[in-house]
Structures are given as C-alpha cells and as structure tokens.
Amino acid sequence: MKTPFYKILYVQVLFAIVCGIALGIFYPALGVDMKPLGDGFIKLIKMIIAPVIFCTVVAGIAGMQDMKKIGRVGGKALLYFEVVSTVALVIGLVVANVVRPGDGFNADPTKLDASSIAAYTDKAKTQSTVEFVMNIIPNTVVDAFAKGDILQVLLFAILFGFALSMLGERGRPVTRLIDDMSHVIFGVVGIVMKVAPIGAFGAMAFTIGKFGLGSLLPLAKLMGSFYLTCALFVFVVLGLIARLTGFSIFRFIAYIKEELLIVLGTSSSESALPALMRKLEKLGCSKPVVGLVVPTGYSFNLDGTNIYMTMAALFVAQATNTDLSLGQQLTILGVAMLTSKGASGITGAGFITLAATLAVVPTIPVAGMALILGIDRFMSECRALTNFVGNGVATIVVSHWEKELDHERLQSELKSPSPDVHPALHPAQPTQPAQPVQPLAA
Numbered sequence: 295m296k297t298p299f300y301k302i303l304y305v306q307v308l309f310a311i312v313c314g315i316a317l318g319i320f321y322p323a324l325g326v327d328m329k330p331l332g333d334g335f336i337k338l339i340k341m342i343i344a345p346v347i348f349c350t351v352v353a354g355i356a357g358m359q360d361m362k363k364i365g366r367v368g369g370k371a372l373l374y375f376e377v378v379s380t381v382a383l384v385i386g387l388v389v390a391n392v393v394r395p396g397d398g399f400n401a402d403p404t405k406l407d408a409s410s411i412a413a414y415t416d417k418a419k420t421q422s423t424v425e426f427v428m429n430i431i432p433n434t435v436v437d438a439f440a441k442g443d444i445l446q447v448l449l450f451a452i453l454f455g456f457a458l459s460m461l462g463e464r465g466r467p468v469t470r471l472i473d474d475m476s477h478v479i480f481g482v483v484g485i486v487m488k489v490a491p492i493g494a495f496g497a498m499a500f501t502i503g504k505f506g507l508g509s510l511l512p513l514a515k516l517m518g519s520f521y522l523t524c525a526l527f528v529f530v531v532l533g534l535i536a537r538l539t540g541f542s543i544f545r546f547i548a549y550i551k552e553e554l555l556i557v558l559g560t561s562s563s564e565s566a567l568p569a570l571m572r573k574l575e576k577l578g579c580s581k582p583v584v585g586l587v588v589p590t591g592y593s594f595n596l597d598g599t600n601i602y603m604t605m606a607a608l609f610v611a612q613a614t615n616t617d618l619s620l621g622q623q624l625t626i627l628g629v630a631m632l633t634s635k636g637a638s639g640i641t642g643a644g645f646i647t648l649a650a651t652l653a654v655v656p657t658i659p660v661a662g663m664a665l666i667l668g669i670d671r672f673m674s675e676c677r678a679l680t681n682f683v684g685n686g687v688a689t690i691v692v693s694h695w696e697k698e699l700d701h702e703r704l705q706s707e708l709k710s711p712s713p714d715v716h717p718a719l720h721p722a723q724p725t726q727p728a729q730p731v732q733p734l735a736a
C-alpha cells in the first residue's frame with residue numbers, strides 16, 4: 295500500500311520549513327521564541343552520534359584480522375578529502391576573483407564594529423598540528439563519549455574493534471552484541487527523525503525571525519555567487535566524480551532528500567549524520583567504510599566550508615579595498631587548507647574557521663568579517679548542504695575504491711528506494727534479520 299503523502303518525512307519537513315519561514319516573516323518575535331524546538335532536535339541528534347559511530351565502527355571492523363586495511367581505508371579517504379577540498383578552495387578563489395562580490399563597499403575596517411565578531415575570533419584559536427593530534431586522544435574514554443567528540447570516539451572505536459577482532463572466537467558474543475546494539479541505536483535514530491519536522495520548523499522560524507530576509511539584500515551578490523558556486527561544485531565536480539564511480543548525482547540527491555531538508559532546516563550537517571550513515575549502508579557501502587569515512591569526513595572534508603572560506607576572505611579584502619597579490623591569495627588557500635581541518639558540522643562553524651584563517655593572514659582586516667556576520671546563518675545553510683552531499687559522495691567513492699560497494703544494490707536503491715523496515719519506523723512491518731557483520735575484502 296502506498297504511504298499517504300502527508301506521512302512522508304520529506305513532505306513533512308518541507309511543510310515545516312515553509313511554515314517556519316512564514317512565521318519568521320509575519321511574526322518575527324514569535325519566530326525567535328521557537329529556537330528551543332530547533333536546539334532540542336539538534337541535542338537529540340548529538341545524543342546519539344557517539345553511540346552510532348562507536349557501534350558502526352566496532353561492528354564493522356571487528357571481523358577484520360588486518361589493521362593494515364583500516365589504514366588503507368583511512369589513507370584513501372584522506373587522499374580523496376585533500377584533493378576534493380583543494381578543488382573546492384580553488385573554485386571559491388576563482389569565482390571571487392571573477393565575480394568580485396565585495397567591490398563597491400568601500401568599507402573602512404577601523405569604523406566597523408569589531409566587537410560583534412570578538413566572540414568568533416576568540417573561539418578561533420589556531421591549533422598546531424601537534425595540538426590537533428593530541429586533541430584526538432581523549433583524556434578518558436568516558437570523556438570522549440561525554441563530550442561527543444567525533445574523532446575521539448572514532449579513535450577508541452577503531453582500537454576497540456581491532457582488539458575484538460584479535461580475540462577471534464572468544465570475541466564473537468561481544469561483536470554480535472554490539473552489532474545488535476547498532477540496530478537498537480538506529481531504531482533511536484528512526485524515532486528521533488520523526489520529530490525532525492518540529493526541529494526544522496523551530497530552527498527556520500528562529501533564523502528568519504532573528505535575521506530577517508531584508509538583511510540579505512545588500513549582500514545578495516555574495517550570497518548568490520556562493521549558492522551558485524556550491525551548486526556548480528555539487529553538480530559538476532561531485533557529479534563527475536559520481537559518474538566515474540558509476541552513479542548519478544541527481545539520483546543520489548533525490549535519495550537523501552529528507553536528510554538534505556533537515557540539514558537545510560537546522561543549518562547543520564551533523565543533524566543528519568546518523569541518518570546519512572544508515573542510508574549509505576542501505577545503498578550498499580560496507581559498514582567499516584561508512585564507519586570510518588563519514589566521521590572523518592566531518593573533520594577533513596568540508597567542501598562547502600572550503601568554498602566559503604576563499605570566497606569570504608576575498609570578499610572581505612575587496613570590500614575593504616585591500617589589494618591581494620596572487621601569492622597572498624595562494625597563502626590564504628594554503629592556510630585555509632589547514633584551518634578547515636577540524637571544523638565541525640554545527641551551525642556557524644564555518645564563520646569561526648574563517649576567523650581562524652584571517653587571523654593567520656594579517657593583510658586582510660579581521661574586522662571586515664562584521665560585514666557578513668548578519669547573513670552568516672543563511673551562508674551556513676549552503677555550507678552545511680554542500681558538506682553533507684560531499685561526505686556522502688566521498689563514502690561511496692572510497693567504498694568503490696576498496697571494492698566494498700555493492701553496485702547492484704546501489705543502482706536498484708537509487709532507482710527505487712526500498713522502504714525502511716526498522717520497527718521503530720514502521721511498527722506494523724516485520725523486522726529484517728540483522729545483517730551479518732561484514733569484514734573488509736582481502
């Protein structure tokens with residue numbers, strides 16, 4: 295029997311977003327009051343991210359006998375992230391030079407309200423590589439889970455999974471338990487996703503109520519060029535990568551439309567991270583690759599954030615009449631390659647990363663960021679959407695490189711998605727037997 299349209303999640307989220315926009319426009323104060331609904335939904339998702347990553351990674355790699363394979367998946371993922379992130383940074387740089395969205399502002403940085411961005415520049419402490427690596431090691435296991443630090447949980451999960459695989463037969467009951475646990479956790483994901491429309495409504499009503507659509511007009515050229523560049527990146531660059539891997543980017547985007555709407559509503563790519571992991575497994579990517587690539591992608595593969603960084607840095611320079619030589623522009627690119635690592639998928643993260651980049655490049659006045667602070671929430675949405683699609687494509691590509699992608703399932707799922715059969719999502723349907731733990735192919 296066909297599900298009635300009003301029960302379909304993306305229809306509900308779309309409707310909620312439209313209602314949120316309407317409320318924000320007509321009753322801005324009430325819209326602002328809706329903030330807890332969005333925040334509450336994001337908290338619910340954050341609550342489950344650490345267990346999702348732990349269970350997926352442990353269940354995925356526990357069957358492996360060879361640590362080298364984990365390193366190989368990680369190495370391939372990092373190579374992909376580095377190449378694609380650099381392409382994103384270069385595209386942002388080129389478009390900002392061609393479109394020159396900051397020309398004509400003639401802003402005097404000494405007269406801009408630098409105090410408004412102090413909160414961001416304070417957070418943007420640049421980290422040395424050693425500090426970055428040290429931060430991946432948790433103080434205690436409990437601390438990693440308590441903070442919900444993705445890379446720290448990932449590190450512990452890899453070690454745990456590998457130790458479990460070394461136990462052989464003796465470790466089987468624990469592996470099975472954790473695999474079963476992952477089904478339970480994804481059941482929680484399913485329950486939480488039911489309230490996604492409420493979260494998207496609250497977050498959207500707040501955004502429009504607080505910042506107002508009127509704030510977009512003076513910066514329409516920057517916004518327009520950023521959105522178009524991201525679209526170009528997704529459909530041309532990621533589209534080409536998808537084609538070479540054997541799937542259509544359009545079909546993939548249609549496949550994850552619910553998640554994209556949730557990301558749009560909440561302006562945080564993390565808000566749909568567990569759902570993305572579930573969908574990628576359903577598409578035929580193996581558990582270990584999904585478990586390793588998605589969480590690392592959230593720290594190393596932020597394509598939307600990268601496009602934004604070079605475009606926004608050049609915008610600030612142009613708006614404050616700061617001339618930049620090619621060498622200085624390439625320095626920004628090099629610095630952004632480092633500062634973007636470790637930025638997370640929460641709203642506003644890209645703005646903090648921009649502050650970190652400009653702090654290292656003294657030529658561009660950091661105070662110029664005050665010009666774009668008012669529209670950052672609207673930029674954040676596009677950064678998050680692009681980051682999200684980028685991580686999905688990255689996981690499919692690395693699965694393909696590792697020969698851990700079921701191409702037949704990928705094609706059939708993309709063509710006609712199978713219903714989600716988890717009992718938490720569809721109580722009336724029978725439960726699918728648990729998938730056996732898949733070891734990586736030799």
Ligand SMILES: O=C(O)C[C@H](O)C(=O)O
Nearest residue numbers: 562563639642644674678
């Ligand atoms: O969520 C993301 O991926 C990005 C974030 O929304 C941001 O504002 O930079």
